[in-house]
Amino acid sequence: MSRRIGLAIGTRAARAVALDPDHAIVAVAESAPTPDQAATVMQLIDRLGVAADEADRVVLATSALVRPLRRPEQCARVGVLRIGAPACAAVPPFNRWPTDLTAAVRGPVEMVRGGHGYDGRPSADLEVAAVEAFARRCRGAVDAVAVTAVHAQANRAHEELAARLLTDVLGPEIPVVTGGDDGGLGLLERENTAILDAALSPAARRTTDDVAAALAERGMTDELYLLRGNGTAFPAPAAAARPLRTVGALRGAAQVGAAHCAGEDRRPQETGRLVEVLGIRTNLRELRLPAAPAADAHAAAVGAAIAEAAGSIDRIFWLGQRSRSDAIAEARQLAEQAAIRAGADPLRLREPTVHEALMTYVPSSCMRIRVQAVGPILTVARPGEQP
């Protein structure tokens, strides 16, 4: 019988549940959290008493990946590349950041020419030589790099090219985070998010690798997911690359779990408001959460176990000759692809929610579209098993 394991590990409590395919709880466990995330995970799983070959998915809601933000000395040093000079140089990176965090994270900073307009057309060629010079400055001086280009949410070409040039010089072990992955209209918010992700990424990768290795050692599934702050799950390698998305994961899990335990199938909805982390504006969105019924102690673990995968898009679409419905169809497809990449089963995606707004303050016909696509996580039959 296949089991889905949900874990909720905070600083004060660590709980786990095992659910059967009908989402009924078959086992619960708790333990005291330790600084060693993998050890805590394995202790909980041992107490659950689920056989190694029964667990087909492990979903972890944890505050561990973003904890270094409170202890800046544990953050990685980050090289920051902004593409879009000279137009976008008015506010430099690290604006209004806490001083101690800036001191710990700030590595070489460079602004180069390049980037696109809001409609996705290039406004200047990427200054390749300057990117390469920046990459050489970063060599040996940083643990990670954040790259953000102006209007990358409309066209990611320059961010991707710069990321490749950086990886060629720095090697595959240095994470290069690009700001345009998650959309969002503000350059500074995308950049702040990319820098925070880069600062957390090396430690996050170690943590998720440790947990995955501990599971593998028991002969358990390599299907490890982490919970995002919005109550949906994403695969461990994606979490290692974008750990900031786990901010608020325990709260999101508790909300989803509490609604489920109360017999309701309500899930958090994204609002348009942006999340601030330590006073730093990011492009993560706040959630409108369902009114929480009386919370069960294991609600967060249940919320993790039943989490689905989501993808969202927030972009300006330049209409030109296209109709509004074409633009919405494209936005939906992009959001669905993002959800599939996050692990959603392509055949079971639900109808996405679409928010649109005509933009009247730009000189051509365009609209801002936000779409969120959600669906159950894909379950792959083990070898020799009939799907």
Next chain:
Amino acid sequence: VNDSFVTVRQLLGMGLLAHEVLGGDSGLDRPVRMIVPTVSVAGVGELGRHSVAVFAPEHLSVEDLATDLALRLAHSVGLSGIIAQRPHRPVPLVTRRLADKLAVPLIVADDVAPAALAAMFDPYVRAPEIAGLRILGTTADRFSTPPASPAQLTRTLARAIGGAVAVADAEARFVAGDSEAHDLLRRGEILAHVYAGRPVAATFPLGGSDVALLQPVQRDLAAHVGYWLVARLNTATRALIGPIRQAMAIAALSFAVHLAADAVRSQREDRQRSTLLAAILDAGETPSARAVERATALGWRLAGWHTAVQIAAARTTTRPAAGELVRELEEELSQRQVVVSLVEWAEGWAGWVTAESEADALETGKLAAAVSGALRAVEAEHVGLSLCAGIGGAHAGTAGIAHSLGEARQACLLALTEDGTGVVEHVRSMSAKRLLMGWYAAAPLRAQAVELLAPLNEADPSGELVRTLRRYLDRESSATATAASLHVHRNTVIQRIERIRRLLTVDLDDPDDRLVLHLATRVAGVDWDHELT
């Protein structure tokens, strides 16, 4: 609708495309219905089940995140694989593992031109019979040079037929290849076929959609089956089973050529060794420089104190190939710290060990024990084989080799006259026996022996009566002791002796006659060499 398919593995195995499978190996046995040039990752989700999507480099870079999406969409529609350009940068491990998890083969090649590639594979996809011919052709090509080893045989064949292949020996033991394919031999009916030993190919359904193919390998038509090839295949490829069976036969034939060539080579080497040894012995103390060089190359030592060993087959109903026997003996001896290179010599095999000084060479007890142990070990491997050996004294120099070999041979002849397994005689312990050697070697005695024993051999060609008589005389004419040593009832011995008395022309109660008879039974059956005396 054609219900017969070619699989991804078989298509790739045809050698049409230099490729690498980055992940999703477990999906390689999926059937292929169509090869589709694809221009967008999102388009993968629109393809039909069992298609293979081919991307031009401008439409998919394997090192990009877009590949993850392509794999997930491919899995959701039941694609059989994705072919794309080989990337310049390393492909993230995450992507390879995703391909593995979803069992979607991710294949990269150089210079991928989707339309041309689809056109190239198309005939084989549409008409698997053509693919069968192609497989047969590729196999014939690849096996036009015999494989150098069983491992190479299985590698090449597995690639050619697109299935798991193993080689097992005549008793179904694993030799090389895929261990899961070899596990098929544990199935009752398949194992029964192997043990029956008849050189016939066979096909066994495995339940589900798989079949096992079994192909014998014979060194020549008269020989026993030396090896078995066993392959596991998917029957979605029904049209291909015929050609694949033929392909296996070609591979078996090619491997047989390798085995035969190997046997001929080792025979030739054995003969060359014998010739070389004869040349060295003939030359006495001054062998030619060339002979010394060749002897050194074989690891033979000419200087020092030599102790020779002569081994012979006493009685034998089965006789393994001489080359194999020599290698087994050398192996068993080396396991007992006796490193010796055996040469075919005087109706058997001889070799010598060399010590720096005479004092070292004298430790013959250990040598005798090692030789005896090695003989027993080899006998145990071959039912019906009985070996014995003689060990010579230690003598110095090249001439010493000849001297010691001569003694070893005498000792070996003495050992041949004795019963038991692993009999080893040493020339030094032969004081009484040496005297007997003189008697045994005397032509009149041997002639007399043949004549004396002729009535017994006529009445009982199996030699049982002669053996019984010898044991009886060896054991002071005690029927009880004789019965015990022959593992028969005492009455049987008494009856046989009564019969022997009636058949013999001499009187068993006369001491002189009894002594001559006793000696005659000792030399009976031993093939004496005239040169020795």
